[in-house]
Amino acid sequence: MTPLLRYATVLTCDPHLAQDVVQEVLLRAQQKWDRIGSVDLPHAYVKRMVTNEYLSWRRRRAAKDVALCMTTLESVTPPVGDTTHHYDEREAMLQRIAKLPRKQRAAIVLRYYENYEDSEIAQMLGCAEGTVRSHISRALATLRMDHTPEPAGVGLRLGEGLS
Amino acid sequence: MNDTEQLVKDALGKLAERTPHPGPTLNALRRKRKRHRNVFMIAAAGMAAVAVLIFAGVIASDRYSPPSGNDAAAALMPNNGQSIALRYAPHWLPDGFVENFRGTHEQVSRAWVPKGAKGYPFDDGGPAVIIGTSAEMPDTNGWDSVTVRGLKAWARTGAGQSRDATAHVVWKAQDILNVEVRGVPDARTVALRVAESVRADPKLTHQPAFKLDGRFADHMWGTKPGEWESMTNWRNQVSVHVSPVAPALAGESYPIRVRGKDGFRTGNTVSVLDGGAWIWASAESYSDLVLEAVNKVELVPSPDTSWIGSGLRS
Numbered sequence: 241m242t243p244l245l246r247y248a249t250v251l252t253c254d255p256h257l258a259q260d261v262v263q264e265v266l267l268r269a270q271q272k273w274d275r276i277g278s279v280d281l282p283h284a285y286v287k288r289m290v291t292n293e294y295l296s297w298r299r300r301r302a303a304k305d306v307a308l309c310m311t312t313l314e315s316v317t318p319p320v321g322d323t324t325h326h327y328d329e330r331e332a333m334l335q336r337i338a339k340l341p342r343k344q345r346a347a348i349v350l351r352y353y354e355n356y357e358d359s360e361i362a363q364m365l366g367c368a369e370g371t372v373r374s375h376i377s378r379a380l381a382t383l384r385m386d387h388t389p390e391p392a393g394v395g396l397r398l399g400e401g402l403s
Numbered sequence: 404m405n406d407t408e409q410l411v412k413d414a415l416g417k418l419a420e421r422t423p424h425p426g427p428t429l430n431a432l433r434r435k436r437k438r439h440r441n442v443f444m445i446a447a448a449g450m451a452a453v454a455v456l457i458f459a460g461v462i463a464s465d466r467y468s469p470p471s472g473n474d475a476a477a478a479l480m481p482n483n484g485q486s487i488a489l490r491y492a493p494h495w496l497p498d499g500f501v502e503n504f505r506g507t508h509e510q511v512s513r514a515w516v517p518k519g520a521k522g523y524p525f526d527d528g529g530p531a532v533i534i535g536t537s538a539e540m541p542d543t544n545g546w547d548s549v550t551v552r553g554l555k556a557w558a559r560t561g562a563g564q565s566r567d568a569t570a571h572v573v574w575k576a577q578d579i580l581n582v583e584v585r586g587v588p589d590a591r592t593v594a595l596r597v598a599e600s601v602r603a604d605p606k607l608t609h610q611p612a613f614k615l616d617g618r619f620a621d622h623m624w625g626t627k628p629g630e631w632e633s634m635t636n637w638r639n640q641v642s643v644h645v646s647p648v649a650p651a652l653a654g655e656s657y658p659i660r661v662r663g664k665d666g667f668r669t670g671n672t673v674s675v676l677d678g679g680a681w682i683w684a685s686a687e688s689y690s691d692l693v694l695e696a697v698n699k700v701e702l703v704p705s706p707d708t709s710w711i712g713s714g715l716r717s
Binding site: 241242245246250253256258259262263266267270273274277278279280281282283329330331333334337348349353380383384 | 407411415421427429552554
C-alpha cells in the first residue's frame with residue numbers, strides 16, 4: 241500500500257487527500273477484485289484507478305476545494321529542516337506544481353516522479369501521446385515562467401488548477 | 404534534463420517523503436468493511452487485494468524495492484496455508500492435451516501432454532506444453548522480440564529432447580512467465596498461442612497429497628485422478644513419495660514397524676500402506692532419516708487430484 245499512498249501523495253500534493261483517494265480506490269478494488277486480479281498487471285490497473293479517482297475527485301469537489309498549503313503537508317509528516325537556507329527552491333516549485341491544472345500535474349508526476357515514457361503516460365491518462373507532450377510542455381513553461389519565490393503557506397485558491 | 408526539470412524531480416521527491424503512514428488508511432478500510440453486509444467476502448477479497456498489490460507492485464515495477472521472502476511465501480499460500488496458489492492458467496492448448504504434472508517448488512510449473520502419453524518425467528522427448536513462473540528472466544540475448552498480450556516478450560526455437568524443435572516464450576506480467584512447447588508441428592506458433600491465452604487467476608489453487616515438516620510436497624503427477632504420485636525431497640537427502648499405487652521396488656523386503664503399522668524395508672527404501680495411500684522414502688544410503696521421513700509424513704485427507712488427466716477446464 242505504501243507505494244500507492246506515495247504516488248497519491250505526489251499526485252495530489254495533499255497527504256490527507258491521498259489517504260482518501262487510496263482508501264476509496266481500495267474499497268472499490270476489493271469489490272471488483274475477481275476482475276482486477278485477473279488482469280496482467282493489477283498493480284498498474286489500481287494505480288490507474290488512483291489517477292482517475294484523483295482527477296474525478298477534484299472535479300466532484302471543485303466547489304469546496306480550497307487551500308493546499310505547505311503547513312498541511314508538514315502537519316502530517318514534518319519535513320526535515322533545511323539548516324542551510326530559510327527558503328527552499330523545492331518548496332517553491334512544489335507550490336507551483338500544486339497550481340498546475342490537474343492533467344498537467346498528473347503528466348508531470350508520471351514523467352518526473354514515476355519516470356514513465358510518453359506512451360505509458362498516455363495509457364495512464366487515457367489520451368494520445370501528443371496530448372501528453374503538450375501537457376508536459378505547457379506545465380514546464382508555466383513552472384519556468386514563475387520563478388518568483390512565494391512564502392510558505394500560500395495555497396491553491398478556489399477554482400484554480402481545475403481546467 | 405534541464406534545471407527546471409531537475410528541480411521538478413527534486414521537488415516531487417521531497418513531496419514523496421511526506422507520504423502518510425498506511426496504518427490509518429488500513430484501519431479505515433477495516434472499519435468500512437465491517438459496515439458492509441457481506442463482511443467475510445469483502446474482507447477476504449480485501450486481504451487478497453492488498454497482498455497481491457504489495458506482491459505484484461514490487462514484482463511488476465523495478466521502481467520499488469524487492470519483496471521480502473515472507474511476502475512471496477504469503478502470496479503463494481492463500482486459504483491460510485491450506486493450498487498453493489497456481490496464479491496462472493492457459494485458456495488454449497493443442498487438441499487432446501491433458502494436465503499431467505504440477506511442480507510448486509518455489510516457482511510454479513504445470514505440464515500438459517497428449518492424453519495417454521507418458522508425461523512426467525519428460526525424458527522421452529514426447530509432445531508437451533509446459534507453463535511456469537520464473538524467479539528471473541533468462542538471458543534472452545539472441546531471442547526474437549515478440550509480444551504477448553501487448554507485453555514485451557521473447558521467443559526462441561531450438562533443438563531439445565524432442566525430434567521436432569522445442570519453442571520457448573518468456574515474458575513479464577505480474578511474474579516472469581514462460582511457455583515451452585515441444586513435439587508438435589510449428590512449436591513456436593503453438594507456444595505463442597498458448598502464451599497469449601495465459602491469464603492470471605487468483606482463485607486457482609493446488610492441494611498436494613501430503614506435508615512434511617509443515618511444507619507441502621512440491622511435485623505431483625499422474626495419468627488419471629486415481630493414478631498419481633506426489634513427491635518431495637526432504638533435507639536434500641531423502642526422496643519421499645505418496646501414491647494410491649504401490650511402489651515398484653526390486654529386491655528382498657523385510658518387515659519394519661513404521662507409522663504404527665507393519666511396513667517394509669527394501670534396500671534403501673521404507674514403505675507402508677496407510678489409509679489407502681502408499682508412503683515410501685528412499686535415500687542413496689539407508690539411515691534412520693529414511694524411517695523418520697515416512698513417520699513424519701502428514702497425509703492430506705482429500706487431496707485434489709481432479710486436474711490429473713483433464714484438459715482445459717471451463
